[in-house]
Amino acid sequence: MPPASVARPTLTRKQARNFYDRFGRRQKSQARYERLALDRLVEHGAFGEANAIVEFGCGTGDFAHRLVAEEMHANATYAAFDLSETMADLARKRLVPFGSRVTVTRTDGRPRIPLPASSCDRFVSNYVLDLLSGQDVLRTLEQAWRVLRPDGLLCLTSLTYGTTVASKLTIAAWLAVHSLRPSLVGGCRPIVLTDFLGPASWEVLYSNTVVSYGVPSQVLIARPRVHSQDGERADDSAGTNIPEESKDEDRGHREP
Numbered sequence: 326m327p328p329a330s331v332a333r334p335t336l337t338r339k340q341a342r343n344f345y346d347r348f349g350r351r352q353k354s355q356a357r358y359e360r361l362a363l364d365r366l367v368e369h370g371a372f373g374e375a376n377a378i379v380e381f382g383c384g385t386g387d388f389a390h391r392l393v394a395e396e397m398h399a400n401a402t403y404a405a406f407d408l409s410e411t412m413a414d415l416a417r418k419r420l421v422p423f424g425s426r427v428t429v430t431r432t433d434g435r436p437r438i439p440l441p442a443s444s445c446d447r448f449v450s451n452y453v454l455d456l457l458s459g460q461d462v463l464r465t466l467e468q469a470w471r472v473l474r475p476d477g478l479l480c481l482t483s484l485t486y487g488t489t490v491a492s493k494l495t496i497a498a499w500l501a502v503h504s505l506r507p508s509l510v511g512g513c514r515p516i517v518l519t520d521f522l523g524p525a526s527w528e529v530l531y532s533n534t535v536v537s538y539g540v541p542s543q544v545l546i547a548r549p550r551v552h553s554q555d556g557e558r559a560d561d562s563a564g565t566n567i568p569e570e571s572k573d574e575d576r577g578h579r580e581p
Contacts, residue, residue, distance in 0.1 A: 333500075333503060333504070333507075333514050334507055335456060335457060335458045335507065335512055335514075347411075356387070357537070357538055358537045358538040358539075358540040358542070359451070359452060359482070359537075359542065360537065361535050361537040361542070362451075362482045362535050362537070362542035362543075362544050363388060363391075363451065363482060365533065365535060365544040366449075366451070366480055366481075366482055366544050366546075367391070367392070367396060369530075369531045369544070369546050370447060370449075370478060370480045370546060371478065372392050372396040372397055372447060373396050373397065373398060374446070375397065375401055375445075375446035375447045375477075376398075376400070376401050376402070376446055377401065377402050377403075377404070377444060377445040377446055377447075378392065378397065378401065378402070378403045378404070378445060378446065378447040378449060379403075379404045379405075379406070379438060379440065379445045379447070379448050379449065379472060380403070380404070380405045380406065380449040380450065380451075381406055381438065381448065381449070381450040381453060381465060381468075381469075382406070382407055382408075382450055382451065382452075382453030383405035383406065383407045383412065383413075383416045383429065384407065384412050384415075384416065384451075385412060385415040385416055385419060386405065386415060386416030386417070386418075386419035386420050386429065387419065388449070388451055389403055389405050389416065389419075389420055389427065390419050390420060392449075393420070393423050393426065393427060394423075400426075401426070402426050402427070402428075403420075403423070403426060403427045403428075404427075404428050404430070404440065404445070405420075405427065405428065405429045405430070406429075406430050406431075406432050406438065407429070407430075407431060407432070408431070408432055408433075408434045409431070410431050413429050413430070413431040416429045417429045436457070436461045436464040436465040436468060437464075437468055438468045438469075438471075438472050440472050441472070442471050442472060443471075443472070443473070443474045443475070444472055444474075445472050445473060445474065445477060446473070446474055446476075446477045446478070447473075447477060447478050447480055448469040448472060448473050448477065448478075448479050448480065449480045449481075450465070450469075450480075450481050450482075451481070451482045452482055452483060452484065452513065452542075453483075454481065454483050454516065454518065454521075455483045455484045455485075455513040455514060455515065455516050456511065456512045456513045459521075462516070462521050463521060466479075466521060466522065466526075466527075469549075470526055470527070470549045473549045475549065475551055476548070477548070477549065478530070478546055478547070478548055479527065479545070479546065479547040479548070479549070480545075480546055481518055481543075481544070481545045481546075481547075482542055482543065482544050482545075483515075483516055483518050483542065483543050483545075484499075484513050484514065484515050484516070484540070484541070484542060484543075485515050485516060485517060485518070485534055485541050485542060485543035486515045486517065486534075486541060487536070487541045488534050488536060488541055489536055489541075491536070491539045492536045492539055492540065492541040494539070495539040495540055495541070496515050496541065499514070499515070500514065500515070515541070516543075517543065518532070518543050518545045519532055519545065522545075522547060525550060526549065526550055527547040527548065527549060527550060528547060528548045528549075528550055529545065529546075529547045530546045530547060530548055531544070531545065531546040532544070532545045532546075
């Protein structure tokens with residue numbers, strides 16, 4: 326597996342917004358290889374116990390619809406965010422049956438969640454962090470830590486590096502295309518989610534790589550740690566090797 330220090334370009338926020346505004350409904354074509362990872366996320370995310378769920382990068386709203394319709398209890402709420410107006414519109418239409426329990430907000434693309442601290446039980450982000458610059462991945466995780474309650478869960482899926490011969494070949498080809506033109510693969514590239522989770526901030530409860538149709542995905546569940554008596558964030562830099570990629574200047578991406 327290539328070291329985390331291998332930095333790769335990401336789309337600017339404007340480029341990401343334009344791409345996903347055009348991409349629209351075609352995002353469903355990715356569902357085939359994402360399905361297994363999302364099934365694992367649902368299996369380990371205990372979404373039925375949550376009262377408030379936040380999704381960063383909701384896309385067409387399919388995963389939100391699945392959770393609200395099949396997993397969440399009747400009084401639970403869902404707040405979804407996305408950078409793309411096209412995606413946000415598709416998600417709103419998809420989630421109309423659930424009324425005021427669900428809100429969909431288009432954002433300006435910066436990695437921030439306009440919600441109060443400790444206000445949600447689950448923070449979900451599927452195939453979004455692999456599109457962000459390393460610095461924005463860290464900022465997004467800081468936002469997740471802020472809005473999650475102490476017993477809440479961080480629930481993530483991402484493109485990652487291969488673990489089988491077929492998946493390693495797939496990622497080698499993927500990276501070759503990404504190196505030529507990131508937009509040809511939607512700006513996403515393989516990352517290792519655990520590289521970005523400082524042990525002082527997060528307790529990893531579940532991490533696994535699944536391969537579907539030759540595409541490897543990482544599934545991760547983590548719980549936020551309380552860092553001090555007053556709840557302030559501790560400095561993770563002394564306890565983890567932050568990926569070199571995360572030190573790059575922000576280049577944006579399809580952040581919600």
